[in-house]
Amino acid sequence: xxxxxxxxxxxxxxxxxxxxxxxxxxxxxxxxxxxxxxxxxxxxxxxxxxxxxxxxxxxxxxxxxxxxxxxxxxxxxxxxxxxxxxxxxxxxxxxxxxxxxxxxxxxxxxxxxxxxxxxxxxxxxxxxxxxxxxxxxxxxxxxxxxxxxxxxxxxxxxxx
Amino acid sequence: xxxxxxxxxxxxxxxxxxxxxxxxxxxxxxxxxxxxxxxxxxxxxxxxxxxxxxxxxxxxxxxxxxxxxxxxxxxxxxxxxxxxxxxxxxxxxxxxxxxxxxxxxxxxxxxxxxxxxxxxxxxxxxxxxxxxxxxxxxxxxxxxxxxxxxxxxxxxxxxxxxxxxxxxxxxxxxxxxxxxxxxxxxxxxxxxxxxxxxxxxxxxxxxxxxxxxxxxxxxxxxxxxxxxxxxxxxxxxxxxxxxxxxxxxxxxxxxxxxxxxxxxxxxxxxxxxxxxxxxxxxxxxxxxxxxx
Numbered sequence: 001x002x003x004x005x006x007x008x009x010x011x012x013x014x015x016x017x018x019x020x021x022x023x024x025x026x027x028x029x030x031x032x033x034x035x036x037x038x039x040x041x042x043x044x045x046x047x048x049x050x051x052x053x054x055x056x057x058x059x060x061x062x063x064x065x066x067x068x069x070x071x072x073x074x075x076x077x078x079x080x081x082x083x084x085x086x087x088x089x090x091x092x093x094x095x096x097x098x099x100x101x102x103x104x105x106x107x108x109x110x111x112x113x114x115x116x117x118x119x120x121x122x123x124x125x126x127x128x129x130x131x132x133x134x135x136x137x138x139x140x141x142x143x144x145x146x147x148x149x150x151x152x153x154x155x156x157x158x159x160x
Numbered sequence: 161x162x163x164x165x166x167x168x169x170x171x172x173x174x175x176x177x178x179x180x181x182x183x184x185x186x187x188x189x190x191x192x193x194x195x196x197x198x199x200x201x202x203x204x205x206x207x208x209x210x211x212x213x214x215x216x217x218x219x220x221x222x223x224x225x226x227x228x229x230x231x232x233x234x235x236x237x238x239x240x241x242x243x244x245x246x247x248x249x250x251x252x253x254x255x256x257x258x259x260x261x262x263x264x265x266x267x268x269x270x271x272x273x274x275x276x277x278x279x280x281x282x283x284x285x286x287x288x289x290x291x292x293x294x295x296x297x298x299x300x301x302x303x304x305x306x307x308x309x310x311x312x313x314x315x316x317x318x319x320x321x322x323x324x325x326x327x328x329x330x331x332x333x334x335x336x337x338x339x340x341x342x343x344x345x346x347x348x349x350x351x352x353x354x355x356x357x358x359x360x361x362x363x364x365x366x367x368x369x370x371x372x373x374x375x376x377x378x379x380x381x382x383x384x385x386x387x388x389x390x391x392x393x394x395x396x397x398x399x400x401x402x403x404x405x406x407x408x409x410x411x412x413x414x415x416x417x418x419x420x421x422x423x424x425x426x427x428x429x430x431x432x433x434x435x436x437x438x439x440x441x442x443x444x445x446x447x448x449x450x451x452x
Binding site: 140145155 | 221223295297299384387
């Protein structure tokens with residue numbers, strides 16, 4: 001009986017597990033929205049242009065799906081906690097677009113210091129982001145306004 | 161140069177670029193679409209009439225890139241053609257070679273030069289990016305700045321002297337500043353050029369009115385309509401050295417379209433003013449560029 005109960009419990013856990021995003025622990029760091037690496041837009045126009053938080057979530061998921069599937073980038077994500085990356089990247093973009101949320105992730109320099117990303121790989125990531133924004137139907141001029149916030153992060157992201 | 165030889169030089173350039181790509185282990189094609197600009201009439205990476213501070217091709221600082229171009233400007237009384245190759249190394253250094261042809265066509269007979277008389281000029285260029293970043297440094301107003309030099313040699317020495325030109329060869333020096341303003345989807349570029357060239361050197365260098373280096377200005381402003389399409393306008397001031405052969409500043413409105421990183425076309429409506437006594441030389445500028 002107790003064996004059966006254990007089995008049921010284990011099965012329930014196994015079924016439930018994929019639904020619960022499990023992030024791996026990271027070294028302690030000081031949380032601050034300044035870690036997002038740029039000053040956010042003011043007003044709600046930008047977030048609206050990206051179809052709100054749902055739109056940003058679709059764009060980030062699509063960008064990362066494209067990137068992980070890209071043979072030129074696969075190495076970069078080898079040791080990446082994708083659950084955490086998806087959450088923090090969505091948070092970062094939503095924050096930069098002017099939503100009243102905090103960015104809880106680490107700063108760009110710390111996050112990328114061991115990634116060994118070069119300029120070409122950075123650009124491929126940007127191209128995947130552009131394709132994802134196209135797919136979401138974000139107007140090109142608004143895409144460029146977000147890219148204007150992200151482009152200077154190349155200094156911290158590209159380490160070789 | 162006939163238009164047939166223009167096509168041949170384009171094909172040769174492409175073949176050369178292709179074999180170089182196979183021979184190298186260095187990665188290529190890392191830059192974003194259109195950020196390498198197109199190829200100017202003198203072969204430098206830039207707009208159509210103006211040289212920019214960008215380094216030709218799609219190579220990043222770890223890579224190299226190259227382009228071949230063929231350009232045609234159809235004017236009421238003349239035809240201008242250019243074809244050449246350019247290579248960018250590590251997004252830092254650019255070298256280029258272009259051969260220009262200024263075909264007087266039927267106007268040649270009216271000028272007493274003979275039907276289809278053509279001035280040819282070789283232009284060898286080098287450019288070095290010295291500071292700034294046109295694309296990434298969006299949190300700074302500092303543009304990308306490059307310095308360049310263009311060696312020019314014309315093949316009509318005798319006639320140039322007869323027209324009052326002082327020399328059949330010359331060297332231009334320029335400094336260019338270029339910035340992509342992503343927040344506004346704009347591309348802005350300006351250059352100062354020290355030159356003695358008459359009609360970019362196609363009518364020689366120096367003349368009776370002036371035989372000293374003068375500083376001229378080249379400016380471009382473009383709007384990024386999409387990833388693939390840049391529309392804009394250019395202005396280029398020019399010296400006026402030759403007695404009796406008034407020279408005007410050049411302007412154009414252009415559209416540059418990138419099919420992909422390997423192929424782009426530029427179409428422009430250019431106003432080149434008076435050339436060798438024939439006024440209102442306005443016409444269609446077409447340029448095709450292939451590279452990586």
